[in-house]
Amino acid sequence: MDVTQLIARIQRKEVHIGVIGLGYVGLPLARLFVDRGFRVTGFDVDPSKTDALNAGRSYIKHIPEKAVAAMLAEGRFQAVTDFALLAEVDAILICVPTPLGRHREPDMSYVAGTAETIARHLRPGHLIVLESSTWPGTTEELVKPILEDGPASQAAPDGLLSGRDFLLAYSPEREDPGNPVHETSTIPKVVGGDGADALVAARALYDHAVVATVPVTDTRTAEAIKLTENIFRAVNIALVNELKVVYEAMGIDVWEVIDAAKSKPFGFMPFYPGPGLGGHCIPIDPFYLTWKAREVEVATRFIELAGEINTAMPHFVVQRLAEALNRRQGRAMNGATVMLLGLAYKKNVDDIRESPGLRIMELLAQRGAELVFHDPHIEAIPRTREHPEFAGRRSLPLDGDSLAAVDAVLIVTDHDAVDYALVARHAALVIDTRNVMARTGLTGSNIVKA
Known part of the structure; x- marks a missing residue:
């Protein structure tokens, strides 16, 4: 041609x-x-x-x-x-x-x-x-x-x-x-x-x-570049997720550590922990490389370990919620009503692909919790490949009555279009996986980081 x-x-x-x-x-x-x-x-x-x-x-x-x-x-x-x-x-x-x-x-x-x-x-x-x-x-x-x-x-x-x-x-x-x-x-x-x-x-x-x-x-190099970009993010997020667990056991706030560490003008790039990975790329791309690497008989231990840590985060969050319910309210997860605040995989978008919120909902349902959610960007949960059972559930309005009616609010996604002061005032228990309450200057005995 x-x-x-x-x-x-x-x-x-x-x-x-x-x-x-x-x-x-x-x-x-x-x-x-x-x-x-x-x-x-x-x-x-x-x-x-x-x-x-x-x-x-x-x-x-x-x-x-x-x-x-x-x-x-x-x-x-x-x-x-x-x-x-x-x-x-x-x-x-x-x-x-x-x-x-x-x-x-x-x-x-x-x-x-x-x-x-x-x-x-x-x-x-x-x-x-x-x-x-x-x-x-x-x-x-x-x-x-x-x-x-x-x-x-x-x-x-x-x-x-x-x-x-x-x-x-x-x-x-x-x-x-x-x-x-x-x-x-x-x-x-x-x-x-x-x-x-x-x-x-x-x-x-x-x-x-x-x-x-x-x-x-060539095309192979271009394909490898895309994977490398997202593996870089996945591995570093896994690192801070692991540090979150370690530092929490030591009584240290990982978000304070990261915010202070990023003041160093060289040799450090801040990544932040969360409830798990979401979106179409970061939770998926590393596994594309590990699959292909097996063809050439090369182990990808570092990448696979990062994947294990990140996929374990929803379990960690659910366990923190269960412990907080038991310790602060003297009740079990079974029968408790939990509001998930934010279901999109990242803040300020309506994209629910691979959202850790869906996995958290699945784990909570398995433990007998009653589930509701509020997301200012998602009117109803669309049908997804992994969690079709949640399709059609609609976002509740966020007001004093809806907050007071639940046993716990679990912040999964830190959308800007949320009145977090309202949440702090009316929720009996707030489990914050994004550090958004502290970032907005909100404190209280009802707020727990996870």
């Missing part, structure tokens, strides 16, 4: 971009390219998403409806469930989930299924970029063979080949939903190509959208 011609069309913004998966990664990406003057078609298997977008409605809280309306007003965006339209686009950006299976193994069904769908509509000249977080080798070992073994075309009777007939690259998403400082356009984008032409073309495309592109040797 003539990569020079493709790049010239990119520079003139004549290429038609297709984004597969209109979630927390794909929708901001589609919005960004529309803002930059490109024509974009968004693909999703969920008709409720495509219908909402085409009607100007947003289902992601940090993407306002006025932004979706602006995309439509530009006349360069449509959302569809008809994947046959992939044949009409020039560049295909894959932003589909890569969850873990029941035994903590990579679930590549979404990536593989998407690649098979693309293969049915693949044509010479396509640029395809995988953005989903995954193990090193996915683009080359999984996606590429599916695309090359797809239906034959007239242009290439023996099948289309990467680098000859179409271009294939990997560029990991770096979204941080709700981050007020860094958004899609201001975050540099790592790009690795299956060959030099793919790298050049993918960089040319993303250079129109983000502040800078960072070229690397």
Whole structure:
């Protein structure tokens, strides 16, 4: 294929971009390219998403409806469930989930299924970029063979080949939903190509959208970079989670330790403990590398230990709650009513993916607790793969009556849009996993850190 011609069309913004998966990664990406003057078609298997977008409605809280309306007003965006339209686009950006299976193994069904769908509509000249977080080798070992073994075309009777007939690259998403400082356009984008032409073309495309592109040797390297970024965070969070347990046994406040330690201008980076890891990347990405490492007979003891510590945190929180109920109120967990305050995996977003709050709810239910929750960003719990039993439960209003009616309030997520002084005044017991009460100057005998 003539990569020079493709790049010239990119520079003139004549290429038609297709984004597969209109979630927390794909929708901001589609919005960004529309803002930059490109024509974009968004693909999703969920008709409720495509219908909402085409009607100007947003289902992601940090993407306002006025932004979706602006995309439509530009006349360069449509959302569809008809994947046959992939044949009409020039560049295909894959932003589909890569969850873990029941035994903590990579679930590549979404990536593989998407690649098979693309293969049915693949044509010479396509640029395809995988953005989903995954193990090193996915683009080359999984996606590429599916695309090359797809239906034959007239242009290439023996099948289309990467680098000859179409271009294939990997560029990991770096979204941080709700981050007020860094958004899609201001975050540099790592790009690795299956060959030099793919790298050049993918960089040319993303250079129109983000502040800078960072070229690397190949797709495997780009895939490893994404995992490394999130493993770094997971390991350091595990360290402070372990320190929390150790220092608590010694009567030391780990948050005070970290806040003082970060005054050192070199050699220290603050990470903070919590009730467990959440979100689509940090709890999952380390296990993608440990799974792949077994193939090359290399142990990942450090990473796996961090995973064990982080996944144990919900158990630690539930045990602290049980001890506090028994010691302060003389009652067991069985039959106690607990309000979880915040269910999103991080503050100020409506994203519940892999939230430790759901695991905590499961553990509390197993011990006989009656459960309610309040989250200013989540009206009702959506259906999730791991905890379908909680789907449909609705957020209670947060007021004096609702707080007084429960035996304990467990702060899971420290949203800003919560009146913590109200909580301190009316809750009989507050278990704070985020140190938010102390940060807002609230103290009292009813407040326990966990």
